[in-house]
Amino acid sequence: MPALILQKSQSEKESESENGGKNIVGTWHVSYTAGGSPFGEAFIQWHSDGTEWENIDFPVLGGNICMGSWKPVGTRHFSRNHIGWLYDNGKLSGYFTETETDEVAFDGNSYSGINDSKIYDLNSHLLAEVQGTSAATRISP
DSSP, X not given: OOOOXXXXXXXXXXXXXXXXXXXXXXXXXXXXXXTTEEEEEEEEXXXXXXXXXXXXXXXXXXXXXXXXXXXXXXXXXXXXXXXXXXXXXXXXXXXXEEEEEEEEOTTSXXXXXXXXXXXXXXXXXXXXXEEEEEEEEEEOO
C-alpha cells in the first residue's frame, strides 16, 4: 500500500503565513554583526500592519532612525525591507537600504537572520555594501 502523503492547500499555506506575522510583532533588542564582528545594536518595533521602525546605536549626527516594511514568508520566517537617511555631521549625505530575512525561534522570544545593507550617495550611486547577521531578543511589555 502506498504511503499517505498529506499536503496543505494553498489557502492553508497562505493562512499559516498570515498568522505567522503574530510571531514577529513586538519590540526587540537586536545585535548586528558584519564580517563576524559586532556592527551595532538596535531596538526594533515590528507592527501588525507590516511596518517597522528601528533606533540603532549609531551617532545621531550620522543617522540612527530608520523604517521599513515586512511580510511573513512562512510561519516563523520574515522578510524585511528597510531604508534610512545618512548624514555627515548633521548634513544629509545619502541613504541606505537593508534587506533582511529572519527566523523566529519556536518559543517566540528570539530571532536570527541574515541581512544585506547598501549605502548610496544622494545621486543613488552605490558606495558600499555590508552583509551580516542579526540576533534578537524580545522585550516583554
